[in-house]
Structures are given as C-alpha cells and as structure tokens.
Amino acid sequence: MVRPALDEWFRRVFDDDAPSRLGTGWVSGTASVFLGAVAAGATLVLRFPGALSAPAFRELYPMAVVRGVLEAGLVVAFLLGVLSLLLRRRKVLGLTGCGLAILATAIGDGGASARGGPELGLGLDWFLLNLFLLALVFVPLERLWPLRAEQSVFRPAWTTDVVHFFASHVLxxxxxxxxxxxxxxxxxxxxxxxxxxxxxxxxxxxxxxxxxxxxxxxxxxxxxxxxxxxxxxxxxxxxxxxxxxxxxxxxxxxxxxxxxxxxxxxxxxxxxxxxxxxxxxxxxxxxxxxxxxxxxxxxxxxxxxxxxxxxxxxxxxxxxxxxxxxxxxxxxxxxxxxxxxxxxxxxxxxxxxxxxxxxxxxxxxxxxxxxxxxxxxx
Ligand SMILES: [Zn+2]
Ligand SMILES: [Zn+2]
Incomplete structure (x- = not known):
C-alpha cells in the first residue's frame, strides 16, 4: 500500500497546522518545494533533451528565455525556502525546497542546446510546463474563491491524480x-x-x-x-x-x-x-x-x-x-x-x-x- 502511505506522509509534512494561515511558513515552504522540484526537473530536461523532451516542443523553445526563467525560479525557490526556515517550527519544507534548488544548480544544464536529438522522447518538459502554469493560475484562484474552503491542495487521493497528470503529459x-x-x-x-x-x-x-x-x-x-x-x-x-x-x-x-x-x-x-x-x-x-x-x-x-x-x-x-x-x-x-x-x-x-x-x-x-x-x- 504505497499510495496511502505516501498520502499520509504528505499530509503530515504539508498539512499539520492551519496551512492556509499566512505567516506560518507553510505557503513559502510549499511554494519553495514545488518551484524547486519543477526547476530540478527542467534542469534534467536541459541536461538530457533527447530522452526527456518531446521533439515537437524542443524546436520551439527560445533558449535564452528558458534559461532566464529557470535561473530566476531557482533563486525564488531558494529564497522562499529560507523564509520558510525562518518562520516555521518544522524545517522539512524549507530544507527540501532549498535542497532541490541547490541540487538543480549542481546538476546544471551543461550548456547543452535543446535542439536536435532523436525523434522519440518523453514529454517531461510538457508535463513540467503544464503543471507549473496550471498551478500558477488555479492554486491562487481556488484560495480566493473556494467552493470548499476547508479542502487542502493535498486533499485525499491527490497523489493518484498527479500520477494521472504525469502519465498523460509524459506520454x-x-x-x-x-x-x-x-x-x-x-x-x-x-x-x-x-x-x-x-x-x-x-x-x-x-x-x-x-x-x-x-x-x-x-x-x-x-x-x-x-x-x-x-x-x-x-x-x-x-x-x-x-x-x-x-x-x-x-x-x-x-x-x-x-x-x-x-x-x-x-x-x-x-x-x-x-x-x-x-x-x-x-x-x-x-x-x-x-x-x-x-x-x-x-x-x-x-x-x-x-x-x-x-x-x-x-x-x-x-x-x-x-x-x-x-x-x-x-x-x-x-x-x-x-x-x-x-x-x-x-x-x-x-x-x-x-x-x-x-x-x-x-x-x-x-x-x-x-x-x-x-x-x-x-
Ligand atoms: Zn462522466
Ligand atoms: Zn469530469
């Protein structure tokens, strides 16, 4: 029973105390982990574009913009992680966010161009881009006009839905x-x-x-x-x-x-x-x-x-x-x-x-x- 255990772990780490209240370090910590994970994934795509990106998108990227956004994302993820470490009693969110930002910087993109490469690839870039943009739009909207205000982002079975989202985008x-x-x-x-x-x-x-x-x-x-x-x-x-x-x-x-x-x-x-x-x-x-x-x-x-x-x-x-x-x-x-x-x-x-x-x-x-x-x- 991996999934219920995973759900329980996420619930304990992310959801332990009044998560929606500002000033507890929860919002900064969660945003830091999310941004750090997306940036680490994007760094991997740039490192191994042939295997991890879909050729149809690969040719379209303005690389200077992609690198600029990625670097800005890493800095913001790190700063939010530090903020969460300062505000929050439990340090796991802040440490994870900072850790992911540091890991992504260490991997680096190797200066590789995303162009060229084989004709078959996984759409990890498509997954990250959609996850990032949809979360950016809908997470704040659901906070501002919630139908069920008590429902967390990490509601029951959300991990299963992330896997569905991942599979349909990567494939x-x-x-x-x-x-x-x-x-x-x-x-x-x-x-x-x-x-x-x-x-x-x-x-x-x-x-x-x-x-x-x-x-x-x-x-x-x-x-x-x-x-x-x-x-x-x-x-x-x-x-x-x-x-x-x-x-x-x-x-x-x-x-x-x-x-x-x-x-x-x-x-x-x-x-x-x-x-x-x-x-x-x-x-x-x-x-x-x-x-x-x-x-x-x-x-x-x-x-x-x-x-x-x-x-x-x-x-x-x-x-x-x-x-x-x-x-x-x-x-x-x-x-x-x-x-x-x-x-x-x-x-x-x-x-x-x-x-x-x-x-x-x-x-x-x-x-x-x-x-x-x-x-x-x-
Ligand atoms: Zn139906
Ligand atoms: Zn439906």
Missing part, C-alpha cells in the same frame, strides 16, 4: 500518435465535396466556434456511451472515482477513455475540414476549460451558465446523488444537455459529495489502469 507523443492515427484515417474516408469547402470559407473565429460546437456534440455522444454501456463504464468509472474535485481531479482518466474520446472528437473536426489555427485554438480552449470546470471554485457563471459549462454544472456531473445520475454530459455547451433532456442544474445548489456510489475503484494509479480489465474478468 504526449505516443498518445498524440494513437489519437491522430485513427482520426486522420477515419476522416479521410468521409467525402468532403460539399461541407469542407463551406467550412474552409469561414474565418478562423467561425471555424473555432464551429469546432467547439461539433466537438462537444461528438463528446456528448461518446461520453453518454461511456456512461450507459456497461463495458465502457468500467473505464469511465475511473474519472468519476475521485472523492474530491479540484483543478487536478479532471486528470484522472483511464488512458482508453482519453484515446477513444479524443480520437472520435478529432475525427469529427477533421472530417469537417477545420484548419490548423482554429484547431489549435480549440485545443487551447479545451485544455483550460476542462481544468476550470473541475476546480474547487464556487463559480456558477450567473446568466452565462446556460451558454457555457460552469464548475457548478460539471460538479453536478460528478455528484454521487441519485438525482444527478447520468446527467450533464456536455463539457462546453450546457444547452446540448437541455436539448437531449439530460441537464440537471438545481438553482443555487451544489452537490454535497462526489464519486461512484457502490462501485469499488482502486485508489492507486496502476490499480485504476487494471480495474476495467479485472472487472471484465469477474
């Missing part, structure tokens, strides 16, 4: 290939004489809007199938097994769920002839919006809630209450659920609890990967 190259390969072939089989010229005649913003609508219609169908077909539900139950929601919880997805949903959505978009700029815009939108709707944020979007999926709308999708069962399948456009009669949005209310009632889903990452196949064998 970015393999996953992109496995999504693109069927999508491009299926889309090529669709006749494009009438619709594609019409779509290509639209301006980029028009193609983007069409992409969001078509993607969410396709996503609605696939998502609903994942709920009602028992074989598919075994995979999707993993996503619903999180007992708490926050910006990290949406990462909890079985890889089969990720591959099936994304390749079918992409097939729909490519069949219509949506071009690269609109496609990139859609991908940027979906990556941010998907994180936002899981966040521990008390935002309901007011009058906009009927137009754009809010955190409240998707939190109801994760509710374990009978009233919300198999409701709110859309992830961008809530009116799709209204049209198909599956919208559940009781005025002013949020769900009390989340999860999969009565379904035992393993707590750890590997157990969750194996769960659908084990359940099938039973």
């Amino acid at each position: 970015v190259q393999a996953l992109s290939f496995l999504i693109l390969w069927p999508a491009t072939r299926l889309a090529a089989a669709v006749p494009d004489a009438v619709v594609v010229p019409l779509v290509r005649g639209l301006p980029t913003w028009g193609q983007w809007l069409l992409a969001v609508i078509v993607a969410d219609l396709a996503q609605y169908a696939v998502h609903r199938a994942f709920h009602v077909v028992p074989l598919l539900w075994r995979f999707h139950a993993i996503h619903h097994s999180s007992p708490a929601l926050d910006w990290l919880a949406g990462s909890r997805l079985h890889l089969v769920d990720v591959l099936a949903t994304r390749s079918l959505v992409l097939t729909a978009l490519l069949s219509l002839g949506i071009e690269a700029p609109a496609l990139t815009g859609y991908l940027a939108f979906v990556s941010l919006h998907a994180v936002l709707i899981h966040a521990n944020l008390r935002w309901d979007f007011g009058a906009l809630e009927r137009v754009l999926v809010s955190p409240r709308f998707h939190h109801w999708h994760h509710s374990d209450a009978a009233e919300a069962r198999d409701r709110n399948f859309a992830v961008h456009l809530p009116w799709i659920d209204a049209v198909f009669g599956t919208r559940h949005l009781p005025p002013g209310r949020w769900p009390d609890t989340y999860g999969v009632a009565g379904e035992p889903v393993p707590a750890g990452y590997l157990g969750q990967l194996a769960h659908p196949f084990r359940a099938a064998a039973d």
